Amino acid sequence: MYYVLLSGGSGRRLWPLSNEARPKQYLKLVNKEDNSMERCSMLQRVWAQLKEAGMAERTVITAGADQRELIKSQVREAQIAVEPGRRDTFGAVLLSCAWLWSRGGASKDDYAAVMPVDPYTEEAYFETVKQLEEVMKKSGAEVGLMGAVPSYPSVKYGYILPGERKDGWISVKGFAEKPDEEKAEELMKQGALWNCGVFCVRIGDILKRAVSYGVPEDYEGLCAAYDRLPRISFDYEVLEKARNLAAVEFRGYWKDLGTWDAMADQMSTDTVGNVALDESCENTQVINELKVPVAVLGARDLVVVASQDGILVTDKNQSARVKEVAAAFASRPMFEERRWGTLETLDETEYRGLSTLTRKIHIYDGMTSSYHFHKERDEIWTILSGTGELILEGTRIPLGPGKAVCIRKNQRHAVKALQDFEYIEIHVGTSVGNEDINRITFNWDEIELSHIL
Amino acid sequence: MYYVLLSGGSGRRLWPLSNEARPKQYLKLVNKEDNSMERCSMLQRVWAQLKEAGMAERTVITAGADQRELIKSQVREAQIAVEPGRRDTFGAVLLSCAWLWSRGGASKDDYAAVMPVDPYTEEAYFETVKQLEEVMKKSGAEVGLMGAVPSYPSVKYGYILPGERKDGWISVKGFAEKPDEEKAEELMKQGALWNCGVFCVRIGDILKRAVSYGVPEDYEGLCAAYDRLPRISFDYEVLEKARNLAAVEFRGYWKDLGTWDAMADQMSTDTVGNVALDESCENTQVINELKVPVAVLGARDLVVVASQDGILVTDKNQSARVKEVAAAFASRPMFEERRWGTLETLDETEYRGLSTLTRKIHIYDGMTSSYHFHKERDEIWTILSGTGELILEGTRIPLGPGKAVCIRKNQRHAVKALQDFEYIEIHVGTSVGNEDINRITFNWDEIELSHIL
Numbered sequence: 001m002y003y004v005l006l007s008g009g010s011g012r013r014l015w016p017l018s019n020e021a022r023p024k025q026y027l028k029l030v031n032k033e034d035n036s037m038e039r040c041s042m043l044q045r046v047w048a049q050l051k052e053a054g055m056a057e058r059t060v061i062t063a064g065a066d067q068r069e070l071i072k073s074q075v076r077e078a079q080i081a082v083e084p085g086r087r088d089t090f091g092a093v094l095l096s097c098a099w100l101w102s103r104g105g106a107s108k109d110d111y112a113a114v115m116p117v118d119p120y121t122e123e124a125y126f127e128t129v130k131q132l133e134e135v136m137k138k139s140g141a142e143v144g145l146m147g148a149v150p151s152y153p154s155v156k157y158g159y160i161l162p163g164e165r166k167d168g169w170i171s172v173k174g175f176a177e178k179p180d181e182e183k184a185e186e187l188m189k190q191g192a193l194w195n196c197g198v199f200c201v202r203i204g205d206i207l208k209r210a211v212s213y214g215v216p217e218d219y220e221g222l223c224a225a226y227d228r229l230p231r232i233s234f235d236y237e238v239l240e241k242a243r244n245l246a247a248v249e250f251r252g253y254w255k256d257l258g259t260w261d262a263m264a265d266q267m268s269t270d271t272v273g274n275v276a277l278d279e280s281c282e283n284t285q286v287i288n289e290l291k292v293p294v295a296v297l298g299a300r301d302l303v304v305v306a307s308q309d310g311i312l313v314t315d316k317n318q319s320a321r322v323k324e325v326a327a328a329f330a331s332r333p334m335f336e337e338r339r340w341g342t343l344e345t346l347d348e349t350e351y352r353g354l355s356t357l358t359r360k361i362h363i364y365d366g367m368t369s370s371y372h373f374h375k376e377r378d379e380i381w382t383i384l385s386g387t388g389e390l391i392l393e394g395t396r397i398p399l400g401p402g403k404a405v406c407i408r409k410n411q412r413h414a415v416k417a418l419q420d421f422e423y424i425e426i427h428v429g430t431s432v433g434n435e436d437i438n439r440i441t442f443n444w445d446e447i448e449l450s451h452i453l
Numbered sequence: 454m455y456y457v458l459l460s461g462g463s464g465r466r467l468w469p470l471s472n473e474a475r476p477k478q479y480l481k482l483v484n485k486e487d488n489s490m491e492r493c494s495m496l497q498r499v500w501a502q503l504k505e506a507g508m509a510e511r512t513v514i515t516a517g518a519d520q521r522e523l524i525k526s527q528v529r530e531a532q533i534a535v536e537p538g539r540r541d542t543f544g545a546v547l548l549s550c551a552w553l554w555s556r557g558g559a560s561k562d563d564y565a566a567v568m569p570v571d572p573y574t575e576e577a578y579f580e581t582v583k584q585l586e587e588v589m590k591k592s593g594a595e596v597g598l599m600g601a602v603p604s605y606p607s608v609k610y611g612y613i614l615p616g617e618r619k620d621g622w623i624s625v626k627g628f629a630e631k632p633d634e635e636k637a638e639e640l641m642k643q644g645a646l647w648n649c650g651v652f653c654v655r656i657g658d659i660l661k662r663a664v665s666y667g668v669p670e671d672y673e674g675l676c677a678a679y680d681r682l683p684r685i686s687f688d689y690e691v692l693e694k695a696r697n698l699a700a701v702e703f704r705g706y707w708k709d710l711g712t713w714d715a716m717a718d719q720m721s722t723d724t725v726g727n728v729a730l731d732e733s734c735e736n737t738q739v740i741n742e743l744k745v746p747v748a749v750l751g752a753r754d755l756v757v758v759a760s761q762d763g764i765l766v767t768d769k770n771q772s773a774r775v776k777e778v779a780a781a782f783a784s785r786p787m788f789e790e791r792r793w794g795t796l797e798t799l800d801e802t803e804y805r806g807l808s809t810l811t812r813k814i815h816i817y818d819g820m821t822s823s824y825h826f827h828k829e830r831d832e833i834w835t836i837l838s839g840t841g842e843l844i845l846e847g848t849r850i851p852l853g854p855g856k857a858v859c860i861r862k863n864q865r866h867a868v869k870a871l872q873d874f875e876y877i878e879i880h881v882g883t884s885v886g887n888e889d890i891n892r893i894t895f896n897w898d899e900i901e902l903s904h905i906l
Contacts, residue, residue, distance in 0.1 A: 015748075016745075016748075276778050276781060276782075278771070278774070278778060280768070280771050280774075288764075290764075292469070292761065292762055292763040292764070292787065293763045293764070293781075293782045294763065294764040294765075294766070295468075295469075295763065295764070295765050295766070295767070295775070295778045295779065295782075296765075296766045296767070297765075297766070297767040297768060297771040297772070297774055297775065297778065298767060298768025298770060298771030299755075299766060299767075299768060300768075302752075302766070304764075304766050306759075306764050308745065309745055310745040310746045310747065310748065311741075311743075311745070311746070311747040311748070311757075311759050311764060312747075312748050312749075312750075313747070313748070313749045313750070313752060313755070313757050313766050314748075314749070314750040314751060314752075315733070315750060315751025315752060315753075317751060318731070318733050318750040318751030319750070321731070321733075321750055322748070322750065325729050325731060325748045325750065326748065328729060328746075329729075329746045329748075334745065346799040346800060346811065346813075347799060347813055347837075347877065348744075349837040349838055349875060350838075351837065351838030351839070351854055351875075352838075354838075354854050354855070356835075356837045356838070356854065356855075358799065358811075358813075358835075358837075358877055360799075360800055360811075378855055380833075380835045380855075380857045382809075382811075382833045382879045382881070384800075384802040384804065384809045384811075384879075384881075385802055385803075385804030385805075385807075385809070386804070401804055401805075401807050401809065401881060402807070402809075402831055402833075402881035402882075404833045404857065404859055404879075406857055422802060422804075424800065424811055424877070424879055426835045426837075426857075426877055428835070428837075428854060428855035429855075
């Protein structure tokens with residue numbers, strides 16, 4: 001039995017904290033599973049649980065290339081299958097199986113249980129996932145599912161409709177998407193289960209499907225041919241067509257932290273950051289990532305979130321609609337996390353076709369940038385704290401607080417933090433931000449060898 | 454009859470928009486009196502009303518030195534009596550009378566009606582203020598007051614208790630501070646009036662009191678001796694001791710916009726700035742001075758205010774308590790308005806005893822700074838937009854987008870905007886911000902004459 005954590009979605013539902021550069025599964029908002037009250041990300045919590053259950057070594061995380069650095073910075077030992085482009089979930093599952101077979105040591109007869117990266121759940125969930133292998137063998141099903149026994153008639157989840165109960169598993173009759181409350185109560189009485197988004201397949205069965213799209217079934221080959229796959233969901237391509245589905249029941253705590261309502265309930269404290277939550281407030285959570293204070297008075301059932309991308313004030317009952325509202329705010333993320341540090345946008349100004357962008361950059365101790373140049377902009381750097389080293393057109397320049405440097409168009413440069421290191425960089429030109437980065441090498445030592453000497 | 458607009462208070466009750474550098478009377482949040490739906494400040498609205506009533510020419514605005522530039526930029530023709538230091542309202546009234554007598558053309562037999570700078574009211578208010586002169590003459594009162602006939606039993610205002618009704622005025626029996634609702638209803642039945650904070654005195658009577666503190670009664674002399682005055686309120690020093698008080702009734706619309714609750718009700722729109730106010734909201738106003746969006750869903754009876762100094766989410770019934778909460782957030786204002794432009798703080802970093810401060814400066818077309826130097830910091834400037842001129846140690850340096858300059862400790866410098874002009878300035882040193890500014894001259898032409906040549 002092998003495991004896949006599927007990491008997808010840009011997380012607009014948790015705006016303004018989540019954005020394309022920081023999907024929700026990487027936000028450090030939930031408490032650790034050990035009840036230490038320390039905060040970690042959903043990915044880190046799930047990973048700790050997988051390790052506890054002895055599953056982590058046979059797990060691959062499947063995610064887009066833009067998430068690789070984030071995953072590595074949060075889970076250093078993670079094995080990652082990188083999606084070469086954006087396809088839907090069928091592509092991601094196929095890629096995961098190809099990785100498990102080509103790199104993960106799995107055979108075609110092995111099973112893979114695919115899980116979302118962001119459930120908020122407990123140990124028993126993972127023990128139940130393990131049972132899917134036996135369910136597959138006993139039932140002979142094409143796909144095995146896991147369903148949580150509902151604790152209340154939720155209108156937010158999809159339901160798995162049970163057929164016959166067998167020895168340790170249930171045959172699946174069908175699905176019901178988010179029902180109204182009356183219908184949900186009826187479904188509960190019939191023994192329907194919340195669909196946790198977990199499914200189990202035989203790796204060889206999935207790889208066979210590669211052939212039907214004319215793509216190789218090994219990881220390398222599949223990556224190269226990835227754009228030949230259709231944009232289709234696993235549900236549509238596999239689940240809906242399967243004649244034989246089996247489910248296992250999970251009796252325990254499970255929650256999808258997809259909305260601020262649900263997320264706020266799982267926070268170990270009512271406030272994060274510089275917040276004055278007045279005692280006149282009730283059932284209200286406030287998350288503040290800004291340095292300036294957030295004061296809340298007389299609020300009831302609210303979630304307030306302030307980040308550099310925007311400010312949200314929402315009644316908990318309305319929080320499912322944040323995604324719609326946030327869709328209108330398509331702009332450059334103001335705060336980005338990278339493997340090597342963080343980027344914070346302080347100002348953007350346009351003037352007669354010339355753009356300027358002012359950012360605060362933090363580079364972690366010992367980290368380096370690539371050696372690169374820009375064709376369309378100059379950069380003016382002013383060092384705030386720490387010490388570092390700039391290589392500019394082959395010359396080493398020591399950097400410390402108060403030092404300012406101008407890096408002109410086409411000048412090759414790279415920076416290394418000798419200690420935790422912060423500077424303000426101002427881009428001036430026709431292309432600013434994360435574009436127009438022409439990389440020569442990622443390796444600091446190579447700069448010295450092949451370019452300076 | 455002469456008039457005084459008393460401008461005091463740092464406006465913590467309208468945090469995070471108002472701060473020491475931007476008291477509430479200068480916030481451009483209310484609609485103009487002409488119902489144009491254009492926004493103006495409370496000061497501008499009152500000033501327009503004074504002009505309309507033919508009173509502006511005999512009006513002096515009394516305010517602290519730090520407010521002079523703001524007043525001038527909002528009301529160019531205003532005459533200002535500048536308080537040389539912080540005393541309480543008795544000092545301010547004495548100073549106002551001294552100004553009217555020394556500079557404003559008033560005699561000691563003339564009357565001065567003192568008004569707060571920030572009532573939200575209508576034309577008839579000013580016509581009623583004018584009647585105070587006659588009330589003073591008829592009644593022979595030491596102080597004349599104006600009271601608004603209450604429209605509801607407010608618990609937020611002080612009440613003037615009426616004695617006998619005479620020909621056009623009422624003798625004053627006493628005062629009742631913010632009563633509870635029951636008491637307020639009773640007061641209304643007795644004909645009590647809301648205290649609007651307007652009072653009228655004979656200028657000579659007030660000037661006489663200067664002598665008792667051993668200070669001169671002329672404006673220049675009083676300014677020089679201002680610190681000899683006690684910190685005492687006009688209410689305590691004059692009003693409470695007066696044996697003979699007369700009041701005039703004002704029957705019209707009057708409101709003190711001292712809390713967000715009251716202010717929000719007077720806004721001509723529900724939103725200011727980049728705001729998505731969902732249709733699920735009720736009786737909610739949102740003011741956003743930031744560039745990033747504020748989204749509000751499912752809110753009822755809330756006021757949401759976002760500025761560079763902080764974020765407030767308050768139930769309208771709790772908004773009177775903002776001042777208490779904000780008192781805890783004593784920090785450098787993040788946004789400051791000046792006669793010549795604006796200052797916006799983007800970042801503050803401390804590192805091993807060295808401070809850095811990153812600000813975005815906007816200088817209006819044609820405006821200049823003083824010629825000055827700093828002993829404790831370097832400054833690194835990067836121009837974002839517009840064109841300007843720097844004089845650095847007597848040398849003229851043209852400034853345009855992308856240009857960067859370092860101004861080292863003790864280097865004399867001044868800047869002039871040749872067009873609307875923006876730059877990022879980074880202070881690095883042991884003293885950053887609005888301190889350690891050693892001015893040589895305020896006059897641009899003098900720089901060239903006496904320092905360059």
